[in-house]
Amino acid sequence: MRDRRIQAAHALLPNAWQQAPKEARAFAPVNIALAKYWGKRDEALHLPVTDSFSVSLALGTTTTIAKGEAHDDFWLNGGKIDPATPFYKRMQEFLDLVRPHHSFTFSVHTENNVPTEAGLASSASGFAALTLALNSFFGWNLSSKNLSLLSRLGSGSACRSIAPGFMLWHKGEKEDGSDSYAEPFPEKWEELTCGIFYVSTKKKEIDSRTAMKRSQETSPYYPLWPDVVAKDLFDITEGIKTKNFSQFGQAIEQNALAMHALMHTAAPPFSYYTSDTISTMKHIWQARNEGVEIYFTMDAGPNIKAFFLKKDICDIISIFKSISLVELTF
Ligand code: DP6
Numbered sequence: 001m002r003d004r005r006i007q008a009a010h011a012l013l014p015n016a017w018q019q020a021p022k023e024a025r026a027f028a029p030v031n032i033a034l035a036k037y038w039g040k041r042d043e044a045l046h047l048p049v050t051d052s053f054s055v056s057l058a059l060g061t062t063t064t065i066a067k068g069e070a071h072d073d074f075w076l077n078g079g080k081i082d083p084a085t086p087f088y089k090r091m092q093e094f095l096d097l098v099r100p101h102h103s104f105t106f107s108v109h110t111e112n113n114v115p116t117e118a119g120l121a122s123s124a125s126g127f128a129a130l131t132l133a134l135n136s137f138f139g140w141n142l143s144s145k146n147l148s149l150l151s152r153l154g155s156g157s158a159c160r161s162i163a164p165g166f167m168l169w170h171k172g173e174k175e176d177g178s179d180s181y182a183e184p185f186p187e188k189w190e191e192l193t194c195g196i197f198y199v200s201t202k203k204k205e206i207d208s209r210t211a212m213k214r215s216q217e218t219s220p221y222y223p224l225w226p227d228v229v230a231k232d233l234f235d236i237t238e239g240i241k242t243k244n245f246s247q248f249g250q251a252i253e254q255n256a257l258a259m260h261a262l263m264h265t266a267a268p269p270f271s272y273y274t275s276d277t278i279s280t281m282k283h284i285w286q287a288r289n290e291g292v293e294i295y296f297t298m299d300a301g302p303n304i305k306a307f308f309l310k311k312d313i314c315d316i317i318s319i320f321k322s323i324s325l326v327e328l329t330f
Contacts, residue, residue, distance in 0.1 A: 001044040002096075005153055008045055008177055009097035012146045017100070017138045023066040024137035028128035029056035029329060030114055031160045031167060032194070032305050034252045034297060035233040036259045039216040039225060045177040046156035049216070050229040052169045053185070053236055054160045057194065058327035059114045061122060063129035065137045068105030075109045086207075094127065094154040098134055108133075123208075127154030128161035148181040164329035166240065187240045188330040193313060195323035197304040199276040206270055208300035214270070215262040228258045245309055249295030252307065256297040277302045287319050 031054035039049040074081040074091050081088045095106050108130065112122045131151035135142050142150065144162060148169075152159035160167040160182040166189075172180030216222050232255040239248025263270055277298070284296050284306060292315050294308040306323065308316050317323060 002093075004044050006097055009150060009153055011176070011178065012142065012150050013098065014140055017140055020137065020139035023064055024133045025062060025064040026129050026132035026136060027060055027062045028125045028132055028158075028161045029058065029060040029164055030122065030125045031056045031157065032297065033157065033160075033299060034236050035229050035255050036299070037156055037169065038212055038259045038262065039222065040156070040212070041171075042175075042177065043213075045180075046152050047177050047180050048156060048169065048171045050226050051171050051233055052157075052160070052229070053233055054157075054167045054169075054182075055192075055194075056161065056164045056167065056329050058329050060112075060161070061125035061129040062111045062113075063126070063133045064109040065130070065133045066107045068107040070105065072105050073107045077111055090123075090154070091130070094130065097153060098138075098150075100138075123155045124157040124161045127151050127158035130154065131158070132162065145181050145183065148183070149178065152177070152180065166330075168237075185237065185240070187237075189240055189243065190330060191243070191309045191311070192245075192328060193308050193310050193325065194328055195306045195308070195316065195320070195325045197276075197280045197306065197320070197322055198324060199274055199280060199302045199304060201303075204272065204301050211263060211270065211272075211300050214266045215259075218267040219262040219265045221265050222262055225258070225262065229255065232258075245293060249293065249307060252297045253295045256299075260298065272298070272300060272302050274302045277304060280304050283320065287316075292316065292319065 033052055033054045035053040037048045037052040041047045041049050072092055072095065074088055076087065091108065110126055112126070114122050128151045131147055131154065135147060147162045148159040151162055160169050163184050166185035166187060167182045168185045169182035170180060232251040235247050235251035239245065239251065260272070281296065281304065284294055287294055292312060294306050294316060296304045296306045298304055
């Protein structure tokens, strides 16, 4: 598993490189999946079963890299990370893919301006920011395609966090994953607005990797998923191209509910919903029945990300007192 990942990483890097500046810093946005990545055709290389689609927020992760001392040291929002944690292990495994020699160590400072591990895709922005910082630290000068391919080896959804705007991740067909990367979808939608309901910022009980695997392996409805995504992806991209907000909104909400249905029908079943998640969903449906167009999506966590049009902002903030508006980047 590790060898295939190292091979995939090295295929992307220049033949010879050396550390360029003393330290390097990069920012990568959080991306909100609109057509979800949920299931892998290759676990080691994080190759997905389907294409997926996202939009980037102005929120995200800033990562600073320098050469380390005796061993790798990682900080998250100013706190030093214990080497016994899964967070440390995942970072270290990713850095192992690009370490110039085995005794080379890194010092990495990660600052998230979104709650870490609360279903707001901070691992995606984290691995994307790390990849971008490594690129300037070592002066690799990688293309955006190769940056996306490399960050995918840290976490699948990270490959969509290397740029602002709408991002389309092509699942690819090749065994080595060299055609599984995300690229900007060439449309903007200035009217589109996003607001987050921070239902809970507690660390989740089951991580998305385990949740995805269990859904794929045990839900009797998983075989329907690729067709669900294909249809939703069509409606999402058509909705964006023609600025048909109803088509776009219905498809993003349907896609998120279908993904959560896979978790609810897995064995053993599990759910990220809390009672506040459910009451927020019902509040959104009620507002819609009353004529205010607002739709939601959710990832592997209880928080709700809602989408609506700029013209409705005043109505939305008077109906939903707890919504936090967030900026999208186009
Ligand atoms: C629900 O990208 O975290 O956010 O590839 O195993 O690291 P790994 O999974 P990860 O899964 C993200 C799942 C999701 C949907 C999405 O971002 O498309």
